[in-house]
Amino acid sequence: MRYFIIAGEASGDLHGANLMKGLKSKDKEATFRYFGGDQMASVSDGMIKHYKKMAFMGFLSVVMNLGEIKRNFKLAEKEILDFNPDVVILIDYPGFNLRVAKIAKKYGFKTFYYISPKIWAWKEGRIKRIKQYVDKMFTILPFETSFYKKHNYPVTFVGNPTVDELLYQKQWDTKEQFYEENKLDNRPIVALLAGSRVQEIKRLLPIMAKVSTFYPNFQFVIGGAPAINESLYNQYKQGADIKIVFGKTHNLLKHSHSAVVASGTAALEAGVIGTPQIVCYKVELGRIATILRRLFLKIPYFSLVNLILDREAVKEIFQEQCNVQNVKKELDLLILDTSYRQQIFDSYSEMLNKLDGKDAGDRASEEIIKSLS
Structure with a gap:
């Protein structure tokens, strides 16, 4: 199968790499296209853009880089259409990924989220967008699982990758x-x-x-x-x-x-x-x-x-x-x-x-x- 993955930060790069290893071990035909980092690149080729070129934090930084951010959305859309994946997998990074989820949904691609955005902390209203554009959520923290179940949204707790890696x-x-x-x-x-x-x-x-x-x-x-x-x-x-x-x-x-x-x-x-x-x-x-x-x-x-x-x-x-x-x-x-x-x-x-x-x-x-x- 073809997997399109977006990780926009260092932690997402780590979790994305471990996920890709698991997918490769179970799907011998797995191919990847992704926004990610060095750790994901160590698992498979297919990188589109490094997360270091996407990390804009704070109001001023975002405003000053609006043109680049817009080009990244366009790039993601083009690459998804060219790759025609079986699934788009989003890893945290909600400001970017929730918009990509909308793009993927528009073209009928199945979309999963691994590593939930922190909507349980603030912007709880984003649950509406997740319900609308994301087919399933895979959570790594027990209180996240309770949060999504409260909202009657399909969720699967898969354990915590940080614990897995470090222990x-x-x-x-x-x-x-x-x-x-x-x-x-x-x-x-x-x-x-x-x-x-x-x-x-x-x-x-x-x-x-x-x-x-x-x-x-x-x-x-x-x-x-x-x-x-x-x-x-x-x-x-x-x-x-x-x-x-x-x-x-x-x-x-x-x-x-x-x-x-x-x-x-x-x-x-x-x-x-x-x-x-x-x-x-x-x-x-x-x-x-x-x-x-x-x-x-x-x-x-x-x-x-x-x-x-x-x-x-x-x-x-x-x-x-x-x-x-x-x-x-x-x-x-x-x-x-x-x-x-x-x-x-x-x-x-x-x-x-x-x-x-x-x-x-x-x-x-x-x-x-x-x-x-």
Whole structure:
């Protein structure tokens, strides 16, 4: 069968690659066309455009690149028609993918969604568009499954691919290998994951860099995002003595004592790996964003760890509260308070029990092929 897949971010590239591996193992005639990244390219040829050329975040960035975004929609439409796939599979990235779903539906192509957009957090009204343009949803979080069932929409929970990758598939460096390869000294590590987009890094990294100066007995290491040039990190780390490691974020978390993490997939990864963390979220609009959160967000937390457990198991610091003083206060607890750390470890174990992660990509591919039969 022919599979047309769209992943617009680094995490989608990873999940798309694992899904493609599952599809190839079950469908020997599988062929692919896709918007994705290096990991998907390692599974199969057929890339149309790299996600790095599609990642526009924030109002100003979107406005300044409207022409490019419009050309990407036209390109997707043309490629779908030329490829004539058996199914279009969309991975998160809702601003782009929901419009592509409408295009695919117009021409009568079957459309599936793997990795749900976060409509359970805000823009719940998008469920109408999903019902109209997407034939089936494959979810990876238990509370997502409950959300769609509440709306009487066909959904299948396939387990969590992040758990699958990090607990069952990952090949880990030893601590000695990781330290030596990345020229680290013997001090324990605090990982800094400032996000995968330029605007996130600009807002969060200066705060993280300033906090690092209070802990001379620890070394602070940035997990570099694949789409970001090192020069950007150097610009915003404000002269602090912080190393940068690219392509080793999971090993960085594995060998870190603690982590300060931008809200998103990395927070879930830290939880699965077992690294005590603080989760930060800071966007444009300042204090207004706090007001808008209260008005429009449908969820009590923004960290996936806390959403899965339905309580604040790891500390969340939002918007104007995300400053040097508050991040330092919480990092003091992570570093000094052993009972506080143990509570987090216990919470992570509880979270893993809720996430049925083994063979998630394989199960998703099986369900997709079954739905196409």
